[in-house]
Amino acid sequence: MKKRARLVAAAMTLAALYPQPAAAQEHTAVKAGFALPANSGKTILVFRPAVRVGAQSTGGLFEPNGDWTDRARANLEAALAARQAALGNIVLAAPVAFGDDARLVEEYQALFGALSRAVIGYQFFRGNRLPTKKRENKAGVFDWSLGSGVSALPGAKDADYALFIYDKDAYGSTGRKILQIFAALGPGIPVKSGEHAGYAGLVDLRSGDVVWLNADLAMGGDVRTPEGAQKRIGQLLEDFPGSTAAPAAPAASTK
């Protein structure tokens, strides 16, 4: 056990020291040939973000926290509007839908979730690529679509793109942090404290093609505070089309 623990510790130290290439785990992609120039004045329809915020118990269970979730949702929505305004895009909240419309939105939200997980699993994660995606990756192809049915989504007529956002945060509880320290100092077992995962995707509302996707399973920014939410939205919308072309954007996002 001691030998194994030392090995683990050695491996961790090595991992920290070894200069890893920046693209060890890709987490963002843009459809080939897609460009969204800054200040193009496009309308982006935002569907209700899936937000879950809570704590992580000592044993690693997710402990949902209603208050944090409410605050995070409000903070993220405000930060998103500010960020997109800085990019010169108009952000439109998707209209409240009823009946069949609401069912359609729900189905596309679920489809987008499944698609994002497929992209993370089979295109972004190198060791697990599907044969077709290996070939596509080498050629720099990012080719995923929700299908042209998206044009029937409520509000799609008045917008150019749809933005889907998912965010899950679990903050390590005090117990978890103490365990983490003890586990590292004692037997040298690595214990992860906290989970901060999110993905965001931009979908063309005419064709249904996913034109940009960003998925990050370890993000920063405390979404429970307005400043943290701004940082988080900055990371969620990292490499958002048009953001690199606009040097004013990062400065504007802090206002």
Add this chain to the structure above:
Amino acid sequence: MPVLAPVLAAATTPAPPPPPYTGAYQPQGVDEIGLWKEMDEDERVLANSPVLIRDEALNAYVRGVLCATVGADRCKAARLYILRTPLFNANMAPNGTMRVFSGLLLRVRSEAELGAVLGHEFGHFEQRHSLAAFKAHRAGTDVLSWGAVLAGMLPYAQGAYSLRNMQISIYGRLSRFSRDQERDADLHGIGYLNGSALRPQAASVVWQNVMTEAERSAAARGQAHPRFDRIPFFASHPADAERAATMAALARPDAATRDDGAARYAAALAPWLPLFLDDQIKLNDFGASDYLIGMLGEHGATAPLWVARGDLYRARGYPRDLVSAAEFYANAIALDPNLPEAQRGLGLSLFKTGRRAEGAEALRRYLQLKPAAPDAAMIGMLVATAGQGQ
């Protein structure tokens, strides 16, 4: 059955009436508010789910049975969702969303039996079992993660051995905690039934039928006879035999003559039986499906039941099954000559047994009865080729 003895000894008096109702309840504390928030988000998804059965009449009926069981005041706390899922289950979330699976509706025979299951779920809700289970689970995993860290500091064999013992002890305790919650919910469920106008003895029948179904299912697969009197170490629920016996003991003896609402239940479910049976047959569980069809037809088989039995045999598809299936469809047609599904099944069975001309005749009648059927084009092709070849 030494395990059952103490339970049965304790349960010889009828279940007590439920505690006084506390009215609209708001979640208390971080954990409970958090759980409710999660459930509220789930409900958003659920309300727009494609598996939901939105038929107003069926929803109102099932809701009526819940209200008749738990009483009008408690009933207001529940929001009912019927899911098209062919499994024997129902649940109730901490925020008051009750999910009823279509497989449950197919399996219970009366309002009292349905009320027994819904009352059980309401018992979980009223006792706030989910919250207690969450807390117990958290406490258990907290201890275990400290155990893992401390075990890592001990010499290898000793540490691993102690940790494994501790894991078994904690997981076993959590399973027992869950079984005790189920017993508590059973007690509440039958308490509601005792106080209602429905016959509480029906609760025991539910579990007897579950056992018979499991026996038939195992027999048709050639498996060993299932045991219902033992509690596996990690079981989340008590053994079925124990539940049947406890329910029988907890029911008020003087209520045995009450109406169980079987006729009303059969009438309300009649329009849904073909769909629910179709879902059940697709589970590929011949023994259980055969038993359920037989149960539904115990007072005389109807045309839809003959069609279901025909579908079941045709799906298994041994040559002898196809002959039997054709016979079952013919029985259905004798009762109702205008049932399109019977003509379709008959035609397809006859085709497969080589009687193509007769088969084509039945399929033609199917297309006449249901010209807009989704498979009309495919069946039409079969009819057109029937005269060729041979």
